[in-house]
Amino acid sequence: MGMSLTRINEVTIILYALCVLLYFIDFLNHNRKAKNIAFWLLSIVWLLQTIFLFAHMYETGRFPVLNVFEGLYFYTWVLVTLSVVLNKFLKAEFIIFFTNVIGFIMMALHTFAPSQYVSAAVSSQLVSELLLIHITMAILSYGAFSLSFVFSVLYLIQYNLLKQKKWGKRLLRIEDLAKLDHMSYVLNVIGVPMLLLSLILGSIWAYIKLEQFFWADAKVLGSFLVMATYGFYLYMRIVKDLQGKSVALMNTAAFLVLLINFFLFGSLSRFHFWDP
Structure with missing residues (x-):
């Protein structure tokens, strides 16, 4: 179960990177097409994060905020949720881009830093990836x-x-x-x-x-x-x-x-x- 959850995170990281790239293009050029694609990618990232969040809650039997790495993930989920809301209702490209840069950093820290529920072998593989x-x-x-x-x-x-x-x-x-x-x-x-x-x-x-x-x-x-x-x-x-x-x-x-x-x-x- 733990390894499948980390795979979800890896896919999420790649999609999140593409999302940030497209938001950067929109931030500079007001490219509506790039913004729309970025929003759909961000929505997929939010969906995958939510699946991970609830799966981890089911696995641990508690709300996952009791250590630094769980807190990082929930913090990232909050940032992505706010970005989705802002993107839908406000024209705030500057805020959305930099919010997602912060979210990407936190997501990467959570995904690749060794955590309590990932084995040493899996952690080593993730660091290599x-x-x-x-x-x-x-x-x-x-x-x-x-x-x-x-x-x-x-x-x-x-x-x-x-x-x-x-x-x-x-x-x-x-x-x-x-x-x-x-x-x-x-x-x-x-x-x-x-x-x-x-x-x-x-x-x-x-x-x-x-x-x-x-x-x-x-x-x-x-x-x-x-x-x-x-x-x-x-x-x-x-x-x-x-x-x-x-x-x-x-x-x-x-x-x-x-x-x-x-x-x-x-x-x-x-x-x-x-x-x-």
Whole structure:
């Protein structure tokens, strides 16, 4: 029974991550379609959490709030319930997004940290799966940033060809500037929340698994620097309404920071031997 409950939690974590990603897209772009899908995913997350809550109540014969991990789960359930209500009746994208980021952190802590009703073997397996999810999400975010970089490079090439009035087949084979700029931005909008969730899960894994977690580790600092760099890109693009060649150059510089973090900082890390 305990293992089946943890499997419900694992599925819930994945759906919750997708939900947070879509809420982030809606938060930045007021994307109604992303918001609607995120709401349905959030509703499924709430349903799965409720099933888990009542199943655990049936198994233990009491209301599950008597230890830290049970309290975390109930707290997460309350946050998700409030998010569902807010999403249905209020236009509060800012509140809903950040509420669910907090909920996701608490849900991950509850799912992957060893608890009283999970055996040592199951706890070890869950911690390994947490690491797998952390690495997978980091790689997917790096993939999105890489494609975004390609679109920015193509933008700069197209921009220079147009400025020099070099009309030809190369110019026709490259997309127009507006589309290149938009695609680069969209991929970063996808990559940033995925990297954020990966960093959250990675921090939880390090807290659980490592005897001493070095926040000053080169790779840890580098990963948060990458996050800050792309966060600054989104800030300049959305708040300052910066577009065109300047943001393409900024995105190219951000990708160079990513490469430095991947190759140089990774080699200097005390425990990141494989992790992007």
